[in-house]
Amino acid sequence: MSAQHQAGTDRADGTSVPVSLRVNGTTHAVVVDPRMTLLDCLREVLHLTGTKKGCDHGQCGACTVHIDGRRANSCLALAAVQDGREITTIEGLGSPGKLHPMQAAFLEHDAYQCGYCTSGQIMSAVALLSEPCGPSDDDVREFMSGNICRCGAYPNIVAAIQRVRRSQGPGGKS
Amino acid sequence: MKVFALERAADRAAAIAAAAASTTAQQGASVRFLAGGTTLIDLMKLGVELPERIVDITRLDLGGIEEQADGGVSIGASVTNSDLAHNVLVRQRYAALSEAILAGASTQLRNVASLAGNLLQRTRCVYFRNTATPCNKREPGSGCPAITGANRMMAILGTSDACIASNPSDMAVAMLAYDATVHVEGASKSRSIALNDFFLLPQARPDLENVLEPGDLITHVTMPARPAAERSVYLKLRDRVSYEFALVSTAAAVVLSDGRMASVRFALGGVGTRPWRVPGAEQTLIGQAPTEQNFRRAADLALAGARPQSQNGFKVELAKRCVVETLKRATR
Numbered sequence: 001m002s003a004q005h006q007a008g009t010d011r012a013d014g015t016s017v018p019v020s021l022r023v024n025g026t027t028h029a030v031v032v033d034p035r036m037t038l039l040d041c042l043r044e045v046l047h048l049t050g051t052k053k054g055c056d057h058g059q060c061g062a063c064t065v066h067i068d069g070r071r072a073n074s075c076l077a078l079a080a081v082q083d084g085r086e087i088t089t090i091e092g093l094g095s096p097g098k099l100h101p102m103q104a105a106f107l108e109h110d111a112y113q114c115g116y117c118t119s120g121q122i123m124s125a126v127a128l129l130s131e132p133c134g135p136s137d138d139d140v141r142e143f144m145s146g147n148i149c150r151c152g153a154y155p156n157i158v159a160a161i162q163r164v165r166r167s168q169g170p171g172g173k174s
Numbered sequence: 175m176k177v178f179a180l181e182r183a184a185d186r187a188a189a190i191a192a193a194a195a196s197t198t199a200q201q202g203a204s205v206r207f208l209a210g211g212t213t214l215i216d217l218m219k220l221g222v223e224l225p226e227r228i229v230d231i232t233r234l235d236l237g238g239i240e241e242q243a244d245g246g247v248s249i250g251a252s253v254t255n256s257d258l259a260h261n262v263l264v265r266q267r268y269a270a271l272s273e274a275i276l277a278g279a280s281t282q283l284r285n286v287a288s289l290a291g292n293l294l295q296r297t298r299c300v301y302f303r304n305t306a307t308p309c310n311k312r313e314p315g316s317g318c319p320a321i322t323g324a325n326r327m328m329a330i331l332g333t334s335d336a337c338i339a340s341n342p343s344d345m346a347v348a349m350l351a352y353d354a355t356v357h358v359e360g361a362s363k364s365r366s367i368a369l370n371d372f373f374l375l376p377q378a379r380p381d382l383e384n385v386l387e388p389g390d391l392i393t394h395v396t397m398p399a400r401p402a403a404e405r406s407v408y409l410k411l412r413d414r415v416s417y418e419f420a421l422v423s424t425a426a427a428v429v430l431s432d433g434r435m436a437s438v439r440f441a442l443g444g445v446g447t448r449p450w451r452v453p454g455a456e457q458t459l460i461g462q463a464p465t466e467q468n469f470r471r472a473a474d475l476a477l478a479g480a481r482p483q484s485q486n487g488f489k490v491e492l493a494k495r496c497v498v499e500t501l502k503r504a505t506r
Contacts, residue, residue, distance in 0.1 A: 015179055067285075073282045078211065124282070127281070128281075145417035
């Protein structure tokens with residue numbers, strides 16, 4: 001699948017650049033100001049608003065997406081240099097009728113209050129499943145420390161993640 | 175964010191030629207390389223970095239971690255902090271480096287932040303990051319509000335009347351203890367720089383942070399082979415247990431032989447305007463037993479030059495205890 005997008009760019013400088021972005025399995029041909037972050041491009045150009053802007057400085061983790069299978073802060077990535085990268089957002093994990101197990105666990109464990117940090121939390125939590133994270137709750141807290149929850153839903157976030165990890169069995173992915 | 179022109183370097187020569195057009199490779203550079211971007215894009219949003227040209231070097235062949243014939247290791251400039259920390263060879267032989275990297279930032283940042291970018295990361299001094307305030311590092315001659323202001327996190331070693339900003343890197347502290355060498359390709363010459371000679375003290379020109387010149391491209395870092403009996407540890411003390419910069423930290427590597435210390439190296443983070451090492455303090459431990467008393471004497475020597483500010487006097491004693499505890503763990 002592919003799609004054409006030209007909206008949402010600031011061409012005041014006349015140097016907008018074309019880039020082919022692969023997001024959730026779809027290739028998008030976009031034209032962006034070099035200054036545009038991947039976060040702003042996802043939200044403003046591709047209208048994938050599940051990825052949230054919190055601090056916009058790589059401190060809070062609300063904008064976490066996967067780039068080539070690894071989690072990253074999309075607010076510190078320029079959209080124009082992401083060609084050839086495989087980007088996954090919260091919209092690419094599951095759908096309302098078919099939730100990713102981590103999304104289902106967050107629901108089951110009430111792992112949020114306002115929900116603003118939740119998509120970033122879930123993107124980090126899914127990435128954690130394939131990272132060398134130890135088994136304890138403290139290990140999970142350490143690996144999740146790049147995602148801030150102002151409501152303080154941390155205990156339930158840890159519980160949700162541990163639920164998914166236990167359901168996968170020792171040392172294995174589902 | 176200020177407008178800039180974005181280009182992708184086709185090869186190293188093109189990257190170097192593009193960057194050589196800048197009048198400086200330090201604060202105020204008009205051309206910047208883009209690798210992980212975790213420092214650069216952050217500071218561009220703040221208006222602290224104002225490059226006119228950004229040269230994307232992410233597609234250059236600057237990766238890879240390779241064991242060298244002499245048992246040392248060579249690490250490509252674009253190797254991510256995550257890949258470096260989790261590398262089997264690094265974990266086995268340079269444990270303090272792996273621990274130091276994992277003690278810094280978050281997984282999201284470590285997944286994209288590069289080796290060279292970590293070496294070049296800028297201070298977290300709040301006045302440097304706030305363009306509404308003076309800062310001698312950002313605008314030489316404008317003044318240093320930190321000296322009379324919020325200086326709890328600032329440096330106590332290597333400071334000057336112009337700047338007391340601390341170097342924030344954990345990785346570089348461990349690399350300094352391991353005698354790392356930075357390899358650079360430049361517009362006119364390639365050279366290898368001992369990490370200990372790479373960072374500059376602020377003195378009267380805190381805007382000059384390292385010896386890089388316009389066009390210089392860090393290609394890789396090497397570390398010499400380690401003795402099989404060496405044990406190394408990184409200990410970081412901070413206000414939060416995770417995802418926080420160091421108040422003080424220590425990387426230590428020790429070889430014990432017949433109950434005596436045959437080799438000792440340690441470096442300090444969070445306390446210096448650059449990663450800090452005091453060879454004289456290490457020397458006092460050679461041939462000695464690994465006792466708390468001996469560690470304490472070395473720690474006193476390492477901090478002898480400390481010049482605390484109004485809010486960070488606690489760092490002097492905390493740093494000494496950090497050195498003692500790290501050496502204890504490395505000799506346990």
